[in-house]
Amino acid sequence: MNTFTPSRNFITVRQAGRAALVALAALLVACGGGGDATSSQPAQVVAPPTTPATLGTTEAEASAAVQAAVASADAAVNRSSALSGLGALLGTPIGMAPEPQATRAQPLVVRNLPCGDLIDAPCNGSATVDTNLADNATAIPAGAFFDVRFNAVSGFIFGRSATLAGRLRMDFLSAIDADAQTPAGLHVILTTEQFGGSLGGRAFGPVSDIAELRISAQGVASVVAAGRQYTGLGTVSVTDANNYTLGSGSVRAAHWTAANTYVDLAFENWRVVNGRPAPGSALTVNGAAGNSASIRVSGTTADTVVYAVTLTSAAATLNFSVIATYPAGGGAPSYRVVGG
Numbered sequence: 192m193n194t195f196t197p198s199r200n201f202i203t204v205r206q207a208g209r210a211a212l213v214a215l216a217a218l219l220v221a222c223g224g225g226g227d228a229t230s231s232q233p234a235q236v237v238a239p240p241t242t243p244a245t246l247g248t249t250e251a252e253a254s255a256a257v258q259a260a261v262a263s264a265d266a267a268v269n270r271s272s273a274l275s276g277l278g279a280l281l282g283t284p285i286g287m288a289p290e291p292q293a294t295r296a297q298p299l300v301v302r303n304l305p306c307g308d309l310i311d312a313p314c315n316g317s318a319t320v321d322t323n324l325a326d327n328a329t330a331i332p333a334g335a336f337f338d339v340r341f342n343a344v345s346g347f348i349f350g351r352s353a354t355l356a357g358r359l360r361m362d363f364l365s366a367i368d369a370d371a372q373t374p375a376g377l378h379v380i381l382t383t384e385q386f387g388g389s390l391g392g393r394a395f396g397p398v399s400d401i402a403e404l405r406i407s408a409q410g411v412a413s414v415v416a417a418g419r420q421y422t423g424l425g426t427v428s429v430t431d432a433n434n435y436t437l438g439s440g441s442v443r444a445a446h447w448t449a450a451n452t453y454v455d456l457a458f459e460n461w462r463v464v465n466g467r468p469a470p471g472s473a474l475t476v477n478g479a480a481g482n483s484a485s486i487r488v489s490g491t492t493a494d495t496v497v498y499a500v501t502l503t504s505a506a507a508t509l510n511f512s513v514i515a516t517y518p519a520g521g522g523a524p525s526y527r528v529v530g531g
Contacts, residue, residue: 235401236380236401236402236403236415236416237401237415237416237417237418238403238415238418238420239415239418239419239420239443239444239445239453240445240446240450240451240452240453241453242451242452242453243452243453243454243477243478243479243480243482244446244449244452244453244454244478244479244482245449245452245478245479245482245504246454246476246478246479246482246483246484246502246503246504247502247504248502248503248504248506248507248508248509249502250511250528251528252484252502253484253500253502253511253513253528254513254526254527254528255447255448256447256476256484256486256500256502257486257498257500257513257515257526258447258526259444259447259454259456259476260456260474260476260486261468263419263442263444263456264437264458264461264463264468264474265432265463266419266421266442267421267424267437267440267442267458268424268427268429268435268437268463269432270414270416270419270421270424271421271424271427271429271437271440305317306318306344306345306346307346308320309339309344310344310346310347310348310353310355311346311347311348311350312346312347313346313347314344314345314346314347315343315344315345315346316341316342316343316344316345316346316355317342317344318339318340318341318342318344319339319340319342320337320338320339320340321336321338321339322335322336322337322338323335323336324337330366330367331363331366331367332363332366333363333364333365333366334363335362335363336360336361336362336363337360337361338358338359338360338361339358339359339360340357340358341355341356341357341358341359341386341388342356343356344356344388348390351390351391352389352390352391352392353388353389353390353391354388354389355386355388356385356386356387356388356397357383357384357385357386357387357388357397358383358384358385358386359381359382359383359384359386360381360382360383361379361380361381361382362379362380362381362382363378363379364378364379364380365377365378365379375406375407375408375409375410376406376407376408377404377405377406378403378404378405378406379403379404379405380401380402380403380404381400381401381402381403381404382400382401383398383399383400383401384399385397385398385399386398386399393431393432400416400417401416402414402415402416402417403415403416411423412424418444418445419442419443419444420442420443420444421440421441421442422440422441422442422443423439423440423441424437424439424440426438426439427440433463433464433465433466434463434464434465434466435462435463436460436461436462436463437458437460437461437462438458438459438460439457439458439459439460440457440458441455441456441457441458442455442456442458443455443456444456446478452478453478454476454477454478455476455477455478456474456475456476457474457475457476457477458473458474459473459474459475460472460473461473461474467491467496467515467517468488468496468498469488469491470488470489470490470491471487471488472487472488473485473486473487473488474486481503481504481505482503482504482505483502483503484500484501484502484503485500485501485503486498486499486500487499489512494516494517494518494519495514495515495516495517496514496515496517496524497512497513497514497515498512498513498514498515499511499512500512500513509530510530511528511529511530512528512529512530513526513527513528513529514526514527514528514529
């Protein structure tokens with residue numbers, strides 16, 4: 192979503208923990224299963240490169256641009272769930288908890304808690320919680336944190352079934368003002384360590400990851416993680432991993448061959464049906480000044496998706512058709528290029 196509107200009933204410590212679960216679990220669902228049990232936690236947030244890429248006008252560039260578009264769309268839609276989870280931190284879903292706030296624990300030091308102190312019953316399991324937020328906190332200052340280790344927890348988060356194991360942490364780099372009309376300026380680091388489970392039926396992890404979430408002065412949310420930056424993800428509708436719509440938004444990521452440079456992928460009504468991009472889905476890939484790729488799904492058959500690609504550089508503008516052919520038994524498609 193593009194913007195968030197906070198609830199006037201402001202956040203409490205327990206609610207911060209519950210919202211952290213939503214944001215982080217959704218963020219890890221975004222990894223599509225994430226790493227394996229041996230994956231290590233990054234030392235810091237991994238951002239995309241800072242130098243714009245020079246795009247070519249070759250068949251190889253056309254094919255690579257299409258494949259990058261498909262992968263980035265999947266990642267963007269999944270990461271948008273993290274922004275929705277952050278919206279829960281500041282919005283009305285916090286007020287929808289079925290049990291009154293006063294009945295939930297609000298630890299200041301490390302404590303072992305039953306599952307019902309963090310998620311909704313019926314639930315099973317327990318958690319160890321560490322936070323520097325006071326019991327009676329009515330706002331979260333910069334420097335506050337909420338750190339949870341889950342021991343086979345299962346139950347519900349805001350009405351969505353959930354299973355949780357491993358560690359997650361939310362560090363607030365900016366304060367949250369109880370009187371603010373918008374969460375503009377919010378800055379949070381989300382950290383996970385071998386965190387896995389499921390949220391709303393979608394499995395994730397175990398994953399060790401660090402992500403940085405910001406909300407601009409205009410209320411536009413962005414997340415930086417795993418070498419990509421996602422900004423302004425709007426009108427996202429997800430049925431499952433194989434069926435979704437990304438109405439708008441952009442992804443900054445490393446160029447597919449020149450990994451020390453970046454491209455910006457701006458999506459426009461990108462739709463995926465049964466695991467394949469649908470006709471009319473479009474985006475623009477921008478690199479250095481004068482370098483771009485325009486990509487549109489021009490048609491589909493039972494086993495193919497056809498992309499119309501226009502590559503523009505300082506030297507030339509060329510048109511291509513990139514055809515993705517899907518194997519009958521399932522799996523990743525193969526790509527071939529026509530034109531140029």
